[in-house]
Amino acid sequence: MVDYDAAVAAVQDPNADPILLAKIAYENPEFGANVAVNPRCYPGLKRWIAEFGDERARETLAQYGFTADAFGGPVQDQEAPEQAAQQAAEQQPADAYAADQYAAAQQTTAAQYAAVQSAAVQSAAVQSAADQYNAAQPAADQYAAQQPAAQAAFEEPVATNPYGFTAEQALTTTDQMQIAQIAQYAPELRACIARNPNTYPALIEWLGQLGDPAINAALAFRQ
DSSP: OOHHHHHHHHHOTTTOOHHHHHHHHHHGGHHHHHHHSSTTOHHHHHHHHHHHHHHHHHHOOOTTOOOGGGTSOOOOOOHHHHHHHHHHHOOOOOSSHHHHHHHHHOOOOOIIIIIIIIIIIIIIHHHHHHHHHHHHHHHHHHHHHHHHHHHHHHHOOOOOTTTTTOHHHHHHHOHHHHHHHHHHOOGHHHHHHHHOTTSSSSHHHHHHHHHHHHHHHHHHHHH
């Protein structure tokens, strides 16, 4: 659980990690209104707060025109964390941005639901970005085929994180939850995450704001 001081600092940070904001909103409902007005609070998280946040958070969103109905109706609440964790061990994520299909196929912990599912699954804006990505993928594949030298020049970083995440996982995994975890807990592998074609747009945008030369080079390769 995010401690109180860390939560206070995060909700006041205009460059806060969206995943951390989602975790705070779920674990510390009293910060829901602060999370809702943070510029890094993405549409899927606002929708979740509008449906499940406390009264002050819902009233704050309503002042900006955000309600559960405004997002197309209520969202499905998550199962108890114990049940979700059991199903998460048995299932693998479906498509990164197939909103309702992904939510139906994947059950995970309630905190992970708020952090990842709401971002990559519940948001219509993310779904639209996914459609655009899929439409552009053939051209990207053709470019990659024409650039073997650039591909060969990339040196996989040495994984130093204590969680066992590897460069191969960061480059190839389709598990959106795992992608988010690698970005948070294995910073040395963020350049690999930036090159992974399955990384969701909100995370790509965040990586681009870090100003890391290796990450920027990886993002340039995507283009």
